[in-house]
Amino acid sequence: MGGCRVLLLLACEALCPPLGAAAGVHSLRYDLTVKFQRGFLHPRFLAEGHLDHEPFLHYDSEKGRAEPRGLWAHMALGSDTWDAETKDLAERGKKLSADLSEFNDKQRREGGAGLHSLQETWGCETREENPPRGFWDFYYKGELFLSYHPEKRSWKVPPSSAQTLAEKVKEQWEEDHTQSRATWAQVRGELCKTLQRHLHSWMDFVNRTVSPAVNVTCSEALNGTVTLTCAASGFYPGNISLAWQEDGEHVSPDAPLSGDVLPYRNGTYQTRVTTSIPQGEEGKFSCHVGHGGSHRTHPAPCGPPGLKMQESRGHCPCLA
Template identity: 35%
Template structure:
């Protein structure tokens, strides 16, 4: 993305790389460095990879800045025809765009996937903690918290007398990034005091499949569960990635 005007705290040029919906690369016109972000922090791609990305994105930044400057400069001069001519003569050629989308980009993505294959086939099973607290109305709030897990897909379900609760539970509704390449999520429910023994939290993840009671039988307090391998084998899904360059006039 290239912007025609400076804005406080926002670079004029920004490039982000995503693996599915998770960022792994960032480059901006201020730092002029391609750096790992999110999932990329956990992946050792080597200094050479980031040097190559930096060089390529510097060239893209220069191209977009020049094109944007010339496009903005045509305004006020009966711009439609001028901009059309400028785009036809200096804009991206269809054959080059096709070559990038069909050859260059897929080859680059396959190189990334080859570097990440070992990590993508591994899992970090969640650690799970169940806590209890009281709200101002005297009800007990049970929270089931799963954290430090990978990949992202995980389900938390409160059980009452062994049956899933489909109403009366609250949480983010999705797994959230923890900032270190792993994820976390939680689900709450409100119950009457003295009913804790009826409730348990079921955790489903490719690295862990377990049920944690709301009250530990040994402690009578909040319970926790250390991560342990799941019995089911891990299924690795095919992933896709998309690179998009957008020119925006501020």
């Protein structure tokens, strides 16, 4: 083992945070979908939320609960946020389903085919020094069907295969003053306030560091050789150094996958490094972990039968 001693530095760009966008450019976006199949509204309604193009929310009507996506959403947004998101999205799902039923009725009265699905996108965006701007769009078969313009307090009908229907819906919605006022308040006020709240929450969270949980394992001896594996998981950000050391000096990894830093579903990261050594030399080896300015060393757990793993956990409340 003395011939190859190199520093294994696992460098991974940290999870691209919502505030990774250019200064002053931010967006909040919700994408909602309801489907129409075989003459009946499909009972499933789906929604996804993105902050600066990074997912932070998922809603499935079969579960009936808005759920976090990404480390920030898991750790920084409290139960009040998820209760409010769940209530709002459940109500919006019912409204979107009713809109789809209404659109289909209009189509059938004109002798046309009904819509099979309806997508709705709403949110708010800020750009440089301009004031926040809300948006609200409807899509049919991937085509922009209706688009709300808050500057004119009116709906715009772009060219589409359902343009005639869109014109009728536009006329009806603009005549309904109650709906017009509600749309205006949502686009110009509520959505942009939500964007600002989430950005403040991210600012409070962004400087946090989540330490890795480190598991060190030692395999059974095979042909006089023992395999050592050091695995780190649940850490954030993704920059980490992980290496096996022999008498305090770094050794090269043996496993082809050693060194890959992989994302986990909650926004944290995981990685490992593996090396093979002659049986009987276990006492010379330890795993060195550097993350977030701290450094720890974990000795190889080889020894008497039954001693297979040493586990050292950092602070990682995000893991479920």
